[in-house]
Amino acid sequence: MATAKKKTEPRALQARAVETRDAILKAAIRIFAKHGFSGGRIEQISKLAKTHDRMIYYYFGSKEKLFIEVLETIYQRLNDAEAALEFDLDDPVEALRIVVRFNWQYYLDHPEFITLLNSENLHQGKHVKKSAQVSELSSPAVNLLAKIIKAGHQQGLFRKDIRARDLYLTIAALGYFYLSNRHTLSAFLNTDLLAKKAVSSWLDSMVDTVLRKVLL
Amino acid sequence: MATAKKKTEPRALQARAVETRDAILKAAIRIFAKHGFSGGRIEQISKLAKTHDRMIYYYFGSKEKLFIEVLETIYQRLNDAEAALEFDLDDPVEALRIVVRFNWQYYLDHPEFITLLNSENLHQGKHVKKSAQVSELSSPAVNLLAKIIKAGHQQGLFRKDIRARDLYLTIAALGYFYLSNRHTLSAFLNTDLLAKKAVSSWLDSMVDTVLRKVLL
Amino acid sequence: MATAKKKTEPRALQARAVETRDAILKAAIRIFAKHGFSGGRIEQISKLAKTHDRMIYYYFGSKEKLFIEVLETIYQRLNDAEAALEFDLDDPVEALRIVVRFNWQYYLDHPEFITLLNSENLHQGKHVKKSAQVSELSSPAVNLLAKIIKAGHQQGLFRKDIRARDLYLTIAALGYFYLSNRHTLSAFLNTDLLAKKAVSSWLDSMVDTVLRKVLL
Amino acid sequence: MATAKKKTEPRALQARAVETRDAILKAAIRIFAKHGFSGGRIEQISKLAKTHDRMIYYYFGSKEKLFIEVLETIYQRLNDAEAALEFDLDDPVEALRIVVRFNWQYYLDHPEFITLLNSENLHQGKHVKKSAQVSELSSPAVNLLAKIIKAGHQQGLFRKDIRARDLYLTIAALGYFYLSNRHTLSAFLNTDLLAKKAVSSWLDSMVDTVLRKVLL
DNA sequence: AATGAATGAGGGTTCATTCAT
DNA sequence: TATGAATGAACCCTCATTCAT
Numbered sequence: 001m002a003t004a005k006k007k008t009e010p011r012a013l014q015a016r017a018v019e020t021r022d023a024i025l026k027a028a029i030r031i032f033a034k035h036g037f038s039g040g041r042i043e044q045i046s047k048l049a050k051t052h053d054r055m056i057y058y059y060f061g062s063k064e065k066l067f068i069e070v071l072e073t074i075y076q077r078l079n080d081a082e083a084a085l086e087f088d089l090d091d092p093v094e095a096l097r098i099v100v101r102f103n104w105q106y107y108l109d110h111p112e113f114i115t116l117l118n119s120e121n122l123h124q125g126k127h128v129k130k131s132a133q134v135s136e137l138s139s140p141a142v143n144l145l146a147k148i149i150k151a152g153h154q155q156g157l158f159r160k161d162i163r164a165r166d167l168y169l170t171i172a173a174l175g176y177f178y179l180s181n182r183h184t185l186s187a188f189l190n191t192d193l194l195a196k197k198a199v200s201s202w203l204d205s206m207v208d209t210v211l212r213k214v215l216l
Numbered sequence: 217m218a219t220a221k222k223k224t225e226p227r228a229l230q231a232r233a234v235e236t237r238d239a240i241l242k243a244a245i246r247i248f249a250k251h252g253f254s255g256g257r258i259e260q261i262s263k264l265a266k267t268h269d270r271m272i273y274y275y276f277g278s279k280e281k282l283f284i285e286v287l288e289t290i291y292q293r294l295n296d297a298e299a300a301l302e303f304d305l306d307d308p309v310e311a312l313r314i315v316v317r318f319n320w321q322y323y324l325d326h327p328e329f330i331t332l333l334n335s336e337n338l339h340q341g342k343h344v345k346k347s348a349q350v351s352e353l354s355s356p357a358v359n360l361l362a363k364i365i366k367a368g369h370q371q372g373l374f375r376k377d378i379r380a381r382d383l384y385l386t387i388a389a390l391g392y393f394y395l396s397n398r399h400t401l402s403a404f405l406n407t408d409l410l411a412k413k414a415v416s417s418w419l420d421s422m423v424d425t426v427l428r429k430v431l432l
Numbered sequence: 433m434a435t436a437k438k439k440t441e442p443r444a445l446q447a448r449a450v451e452t453r454d455a456i457l458k459a460a461i462r463i464f465a466k467h468g469f470s471g472g473r474i475e476q477i478s479k480l481a482k483t484h485d486r487m488i489y490y491y492f493g494s495k496e497k498l499f500i501e502v503l504e505t506i507y508q509r510l511n512d513a514e515a516a517l518e519f520d521l522d523d524p525v526e527a528l529r530i531v532v533r534f535n536w537q538y539y540l541d542h543p544e545f546i547t548l549l550n551s552e553n554l555h556q557g558k559h560v561k562k563s564a565q566v567s568e569l570s571s572p573a574v575n576l577l578a579k580i581i582k583a584g585h586q587q588g589l590f591r592k593d594i595r596a597r598d599l600y601l602t603i604a605a606l607g608y609f610y611l612s613n614r615h616t617l618s619a620f621l622n623t624d625l626l627a628k629k630a631v632s633s634w635l636d637s638m639v640d641t642v643l644r645k646v647l648l
Numbered sequence: 649m650a651t652a653k654k655k656t657e658p659r660a661l662q663a664r665a666v667e668t669r670d671a672i673l674k675a676a677i678r679i680f681a682k683h684g685f686s687g688g689r690i691e692q693i694s695k696l697a698k699t700h701d702r703m704i705y706y707y708f709g710s711k712e713k714l715f716i717e718v719l720e721t722i723y724q725r726l727n728d729a730e731a732a733l734e735f736d737l738d739d740p741v742e743a744l745r746i747v748v749r750f751n752w753q754y755y756l757d758h759p760e761f762i763t764l765l766n767s768e769n770l771h772q773g774k775h776v777k778k779s780a781q782v783s784e785l786s787s788p789a790v791n792l793l794a795k796i797i798k799a800g801h802q803q804g805l806f807r808k809d810i811r812a813r814d815l816y817l818t819i820a821a822l823g824y825f826y827l828s829n830r831h832t833l834s835a836f837l838n839t840d841l842l843a844k845k846a847v848s849s850w851l852d853s854m855v856d857t858v859l860r861k862v863l864l
Numbered sequence: 865a866a867t868g869a870a871t872g873a874g875g876g877t878t879c880a881t882t883c884a885t
Numbered sequence: 886t887a888t889g890a891a892t893g894a895a896c897c898c899t900c901a902t903t904c905a906t
Contacts, residue, residue: 448868448870452869485872
């Protein structure tokens with residue numbers, strides 16, 4: 001069907017193009033997550049993506065723009081995952097537990113998220129600021145927490161004077177810090193923070209901290 | 217003054233050497249804090265220290281070794297500051313407040329501490345691991361908290377089942393994360409986290425979180 | 433000529449690449465021959481090749497790898513030249529003379545061969561050891577000499593107990609040493625070893641030495 | 649005895665000075681022999697001599713001048729060793745054997761001699777030319793050989809038309825080349841030229857070559 | 865849509881050497 | 886006699902990027 005000239009069908013070409021682009025983005029996430037923005041080499045990325053340096057410029061324009069897309073991608077993914085969270089507002093305590101656990105599990109499952117943010121903060125948010133997309137993308141988590149707090153309060157379980165944003169920051173901080181700083185903390189505290197027992201014990205501590213903060 | 221012997225005092229020379237060495241170290245802290253390990257340029261450091269690239273190698277051997285000394289220095293300083301903390305164990309609640317406030321203020325006063333640790337964690341603790349000194353240097357803060365917890369428990373104020381290390385991590389996490397991630401959080405939350413009101417409000421939230429965690 | 437397809441010939445590009453690569457190799461031979469491996473500067477080579485430092489790394493990877501290719505090249509050339517040698521086994525004495533003369537002339541015509549080998553031996557064969565190619569490349573000269581010795585013996589002219597390898601080493605040593613050490617020998621012996629008369633006289637001496645070694 | 653003032657006795661100081669100087673020279677011979685002139689580092693030498701870089705300049709003025717002294721030293725040693733050679737002119741054949749053996753053994757015992765000369769020839773005799781001493785120092789070996797040749801001729805054993813200098817070069821070449829080029833030859837010939845059997849077999853070959861050259 | 869070739873500005877580091885006491 | 890401190894030129898190499906098909 002269709003008249004196949006010398007040229008392969010444009011469809012096929014476009015498909016290949018998308019493939020290459022995706023491969024680059026995927027590789028970039030891995031490399032930047034491992035070495036940060038400045039430490040991540042264009043060549044490493046192109047090699048991992050099984051293409052050529054030149055293609056990165058062809059599709060993304062520059063290392064910076066590629067990094068911005070990387071950030072946008074991982075933010076989008078976090079948002080999607082948060083949006084998919086399901087829980088019952090009739091049980092606000094359990095709902096809060098779910099949020100804390102989700103947050104913790106997400107960090108554990110996506111170590112690249114932490115390294116990429118670390119790198120970005122080291123550069124003082126230089127790239128995030130340039131991304132129109134990210135700045136429009138406010139975490140649904142805060143709204144989620146607002147709902148839970150409200151429900152808890154209405155059921156006479158939670159304090160009233162809890163700000164959703166503070167609660168969000170508390171939850172994020174506890175999980176993020178533990179993982180992002182595990183290397184220096186290991187040297188400092190002389191323990192393996194990633195041991196199974198340590199990980200689950202810290203989850204318990206976080207849940208405890210968060211619940212005590214909001215419960216009357 | 218004093219009777220100058222035939223030999224010129226070697227002290228005079230050494231004093232200048234110490235000056236140069238210190239200047240390099242000081243400059244390195246500033247530069248590495250600003251740009252991270254990979255981003256910090258040897259030339260920037262030597263210029264800021266008003267000396268030559270060569271002297272960095274003369275005194276420290278390599279960029280890596282210089283960075284290790286930088287880390288050791290800031291760790292040592294934190295330790296010294298923590299050790300100087302004074303409080304009354306008869307009032308464990310106030311003691312805990314002091315610790316949280318100190319921790320927060322230390323991060324605010326020493327932004328380089330956060331950036332340097334961020335950079336080091338980005339490199340997976342590569343340099344800290346190489347430092348014999350740091351690994352021997354366990355934070356006095358944990359012991360401090362242990363004492364406070366014990367006193368609070370004995371006075372019938374605090375829970376018994378609180379581990380000092382968890383409390384330490386909680387306090388550190390809340391303060392550190394807020395500051396280290398302020399750039400990406402700004403994009404996410406669309407607020408200026410360093411506004412005076414925001415800063416003091418977060419301190420209140422932290423104190424609240426921590427006290428509620430330990431109080432019976 | 434021929435019909436140019438839509439796509440520009442990649443050959444055209446590659447041709448330029450080959451040009452650059454060859455120019456670098458050629459320049460490297462000259463520079464390394466003049467200053468040895470450590471003394472030869474990357475910048476000198478790239479300038480002589482009318483290209484940029486960067487291209488040396490683009491095509492060869494490192495100074496060491498470039499030097500290895502240089503060694504492989506000059507070995508290959510010697511081999512090719514030896515392989516092209518023509519002589520008549522019916523006259524083994526004359527054949528031997530030809531080999532000695534060829535060897536001597538080759539050293540005279542390719543002073544870079546001696547300097548490069550000198551440099552390599554100064555580095556204890558470090559690069560040659562890394563070359564898979566060179567180690568597989570055994571000099572045809574030894575086999576050649578074996579044939580001559582055999583023919584000479586069959587004609588009742590030569591001794592039987594002469595090992596081709598020893599004869600090869602003898603011939604090489606006499607010519608190589610004279611030229612490679614001419615600078616220190618000059619200081620020692622106080623003569624100009626490269627004077628025309630001296631050069632041809634030494635050739636006579638070598639032929640004499642070699643023939644007397646093998647003749648019955 | 650004597651009035652020991654604050655200063656330690658000048659004798660003692662001078663002795664220490666000579667010690668330091670000698671230590672530097674000795675270290676320089678080792679380091680330059682191992683890495684050549686350009687490859688030998690001032691710091692390596694001062695470390696091996698257990699003194700400081702500065703002392704090398706104090707005693708020798710520059711790296712070049714130190715190298716010149718190194719060359720003068722090893723030349724002097726060779727001369728001394730040659731001068732100490734004892735043999736009986738009544739047996740010129742044996743005398744010649746002794747010279748060849750001595751020469752070979754000297755190279756084997758003083759590998760630094762070969763490397764240093766190699767390095768010097770790589771630099772085109774630059775340093776030897778600057779040494780007044782070396783250029784005045786003509787090898788006694790040539791005169792020695794002249795005597796042997798004369799004796800051999802008078803006894804009706806040797807040819808008349810042998811030039812002592814050619815014989816000297818022949819003997820030197822055979823031994824020197826074998827050792828100086830052993831690294832590249834190993835790659836080329838695929839044998840261990842320093843194996844005991846190989847070493848003694850080559851000595852036999854050399855003696856054979858030399859005797860056949862001179863015997864009637 | 866894709867790519868081989870080229871670029872030039874530094875990057876960390878090393879070197880022999882001199883200053884100043 | 887001896888030495889710690891300082892110097893600056895250069896060296897090899899790497900990087901993100903653009904040219905030219």
